Amino acid sequence: GESVGLHLPTLSVQEGDNSIINCAYSNSASDYFIWYKQESGKGPQFIIDIRSNMDKRQGQRVTVLLNKTVKHLSLQIAATQPGDSAVYFCAEIYTGTASKLTFGTGTRLQVTL
């Protein structure tokens, strides 16, 4: 299930299940979006990206969906593994702001055995 912690919402899933992590972005003019995975004490690691002229993109075990109408991104992880446990951030880029990355709040994914 999903719960909201002090600052970071947490999603708990069983190993082998599919995970869906959601993100609401802020700028309707953003033209590029990236999902990052951050493990404890480390920097963000690129997972998958999508341009604003697309609504779906698939990678290995991951799929990103973009709904511009409601400014919503989702990251789907198939057959979630213990190694997927981390904090996941979406980030948006608007080239009108010198292409700076703006990060979302983040979601902690906990994979239970």
Added chain:
Amino acid sequence: GAVVSQHPSRVICKSGTSVKIECRSLDFQATTMFWYRQFPKQSLMLMATSNEGSKATYEQGVEKDKFLINHASLTLSTLTVTSAHPEDSSFYICSARQGAYYGYTFGSGTRLTVV
């Protein structure tokens, strides 16, 4: 693939002293580097953007005299936290961009503890 090295990974300093954090792009030239700060259980907040050979651009609310950024070469940017105080304790992360709009690579972060 692109690699960004950040050093040190952890540092403890006394209140009132300064500490320097280095960010190096190891196998590419980074025209732009970004510095972020991350508090526990929170997201990354952009502090400043630095372009090689020019002054850094700081985000609103970030004190440029306290957080000195130098981007002297295409492979090195440094962040110096001056006169550090306990409230500066945080996780600092750099990112380097490979010229194109979207090629961002992050360092592994520096945990700063001011005592």
